[in-house]
Amino acid sequence: MxxxxxxxxxxxxxxxxxxxxxxxxxxxxxxxxxxxxxxxxxxxxxxxxxxxxxxxxxxxxxxxxxxxxxxxxxxxxxxxxxxxxxxxxxxxxxxxxxxxxxxxxxxxxxxxxxxxxxxxxxxxxxxxxxxxxxxxxxxxxxxxxxxxxxxxxxxxxxxxxxxxxxxxxxxxxxxxxxxxxxxxxxxxxxxxxxxxxxxxxxxxxxxxxxxxxxxxxxxxxxxxxxxxxxxxxxxxxxxxxxxxxxxxxxxxxxxxxxxxxxxxKQYPDVYSKVDDLPPAKYNPGSQVRNSLVSSGCIVNGVVENSVIFKKSYIGNNCVIKNSIILNDVYIGDNTHIENCIVESRDTIRANSYFVGEGEVKIVVERNERYVI
Incomplete structure (x- = not known):
């Protein structure tokens, strides 16, 4: 051109x-x-x-x-x-x-x-x-x-x-x-x-x-x-x-x-930087409906109408609805997240509850996995 x-x-x-x-x-x-x-x-x-x-x-x-x-x-x-x-x-x-x-x-x-x-x-x-x-x-x-x-x-x-x-x-x-x-x-x-x-x-x-x-x-x-x-x-x-x-x-x-x-699926393609990650893993008890789950994710809970980005972990008995989980997020057991955007590299403690009411809620939590 x-x-x-x-x-x-x-x-x-x-x-x-x-x-x-x-x-x-x-x-x-x-x-x-x-x-x-x-x-x-x-x-x-x-x-x-x-x-x-x-x-x-x-x-x-x-x-x-x-x-x-x-x-x-x-x-x-x-x-x-x-x-x-x-x-x-x-x-x-x-x-x-x-x-x-x-x-x-x-x-x-x-x-x-x-x-x-x-x-x-x-x-x-x-x-x-x-x-x-x-x-x-x-x-x-x-x-x-x-x-x-x-x-x-x-x-x-x-x-x-x-x-x-x-x-x-x-x-x-x-x-x-x-x-x-x-x-x-x-x-x-x-x-x-x-x-x-x-x-x-x-x-x-x-x-x-x-x-x-x-x-x-x-x-x-x-x-x-x-x-x-x-x-x-x-x-x-x-x-x-x-x-x-x-x-x-x-x-x-x-x-x-x-x-x-x-x-x-239609030409031309969209390209991006590729990470060498394993496929997403769905453990027994997990349920995923109408969602995108990226490489490197581990899902144990329920994911519905959501986009889960790379290297995220979703714990047991979690419910994720109408939400966006950005890269490398750890979500502890028994957590409910609805109508939210969870910032990348967050650590969400077990038994947490986040719901966006009226507008999309942005969840930013300290990432304890990377604290020196």
Whole structure:
């Protein structure tokens, strides 16, 4: 593909509450065995983008560990590869990334040293499948300066936390509002953009000169009347996990047969870093209904409508309902957990009771197995 990829993976979000205290949003576990960023990385490699940069910043240790080898997504090659950029102190600059445009500006040499004519920019906190080649073909056909991937959201969705757009009959964007107080349309930006590399360099340098730091506000919204900015609508599954409720419902979506079939049985595939773990073990007396149970788990109790991530232990007479149990959790005997997200590496003592009433409860317990 005649494009390089940039994945924006540096942000934090207070709407994730305690879940973002350990990791970046893009490193959040999804569907039992994946991380959020795996879906964007898989889309990049499946679209034959050979050179991809990931811009990380906030709480990046877990994310950097996940990205320590590019072979899982087939980026380990002589030409191209996977590059992870964190903020660096230089003679000209000593700031953290102050926004998405500033993140690109601080790594502008990556763009200038590349030779591909186009750039695909995507966020790493969304769950979807997309062939970026089709977006690029549309971009070229429309003679667009920038193409924004967008989607019509279902009725009842809170679109005010997204960027909302309005297009004319030719799909040219006429209005772009970032997190409006009152949305005028249910068409939102998916945070995926295609732009010509030289134009991107020019606009990013102009932003830096004027002390502007945000890609959406200071480029897309500012240039919407000056540049040819078009929308490319998608209809397939797309979810953003930037809040606890969205993260919970996205994982629960994978309990639906059609969603699992779409992601795991239909081409192209979704790739992730693989751990060498034994299969899940179900001891006598265990009952599992409509749940995902990952490798390395041992189940002794009842699991219903739940997602159990890797290396978790569920004790005798436990009841786990409508919950997400993250990696490496030990749940003691006679414990009841319902409508909860249990943080990774927790130790839940025997005879505990956690139920989320009205909203999803996040359970964070001290892990006594690792205390020195």
């Amino acid at each position: 005649r494009a390089i990829g940039i994945i924006l993976a540096g942000g934090n979000n207070h709407r994730m509450r305690e879940l973002s205290q350990k990791r970046a949003i893009c490193a959040m576990p999804i569907a039992g065995s994946y991380r959020s960023i795996d879906f964007t990385l898989s889309n990049m490699t499946n679209s034959h983008i050979q050179k991809v940069a990931v811009f990380t910043q906030y709480n990046a240790r877990s994310l950097n560990e996940h990205l320590n080898s590019s072979k899982w997504w087939d980026f380990g090659r002589k030409q191209g590869g996977l590059y992870v950029f964190t903020p660096a102190v230089t003679a000209e600059n000593s700031n953290w990334y102050r926004g998405t445009a500033d993140a690109i500006y601080q790594n502008l040499s990556f763009l200038k040293n590349s030779h591909e004519p186009y750039v695909v920019i995507a966020s790493g906190d969304c769950v979807y499948k997309l062939d970026y080649n089709k977006v690029l073909e549309y971009h070229i056909e429309k003679k667009a300066d920038i193409t924004v991937v967008c989607r019509d959201m279902e009725a009842g969705t809170n679109v005010e936390r997204f960027g909302t757009i309005r297009m004319n009959e030719e799909s040219r964007i006429e209005e772009f509002e970032e997190k409006p107080l009152q949305a005028k349309t249910n068409t939102i930006s998916c945070g995926i953009y295609v732009v010509r590399r030289r134009l991107l360099i020019e606009m990013i340098e102009k932003c830096a000169e004027e002390d502007r730091y945000d890609f959406v506000r200071d480029i897309l919204i500012r240039y919407k009347d000056l540049k040819r900015i078009y929308g490319y609508k998608i209809k397939d599954y797309w979810r953003n996990i930037a809040s606890v409720d969205d993260y919970y419902s996205t994982n629960m979506d994978f309990l639906k047969a059609d969603v699992r079939n779409y992601f795991f």
